[in-house]
Amino acid sequence: SLQPISAFDLNLKPGSFVRIMGDILPDAKHFTIDIGEDDNNFALHFNARFNYLGSHKVIILNTKRGEYFGREKKMKHFPFVQGTRTEIFIAYDEKFFVIKLPDGFVYSFLNRTNTNKINYVGAHGDFAVRSLAFE
Numbered sequence: 001s002l003q004p005i006s007a008f009d010l011n012l013k014p015g016s017f018v019r020i021m022g023d024i025l026p027d028a029k030h031f032t033i034d035i036g037e038d039d040n041n042f043a044l045h046f047n048a049r050f051n052y053l054g055s056h057k058v059i060i061l062n063t064k065r066g067e068y069f070g071r072e073k074k075m076k077h078f079p080f081v082q083g084t085r086t087e088i089f090i091a092y093d094e095k096f097f098v099i100k101l102p103d104g105f106v107y108s109f110l111n112r113t114n115t116n117k118i119n120y121v122g123a124h125g126d127f128a129v130r131s132l133a134f135e
Helices: none
Strands: 002-007 017-024 030-038 041-052 055-065 073-075 085-092 096-100 106-110 120-125 127-134
Touching: 002 127, 017 030, 017 120, 030 085, 041 085, 041 096, 120 127
Parallel strands: none
Antiparallel strands: 002 120, 017 085, 017 127, 030 041, 030 120, 041 055, 055 073, 085 096, 096 106
């Protein structure tokens, strides 16, 4: 795993987006992108698993409040390849996070926590972040 990267105090309002580009390590097991109020409360927890905790080539989507994760959603669509550069685009509004994967596949994840402001984006795991953009 690489050093995690975190951005705080973003004050992103509904209608904003986050774009993350980086390199997936050649022996990657998983990587995570978290978006939310702070580093312990995630409106979106995105975990791409190549081979991690018994999951193979699946994306786990969830929320987290303090110590507690919500109910996992498993996305079988898995366009990530170890040892390649990739980009993930996440748009945010009051109702949904719209996640666009590098192959153009789009998935909407309910804004279950009714978060109305994004202050934190973090990435960790087997993923070297090259750029992190907000708008």
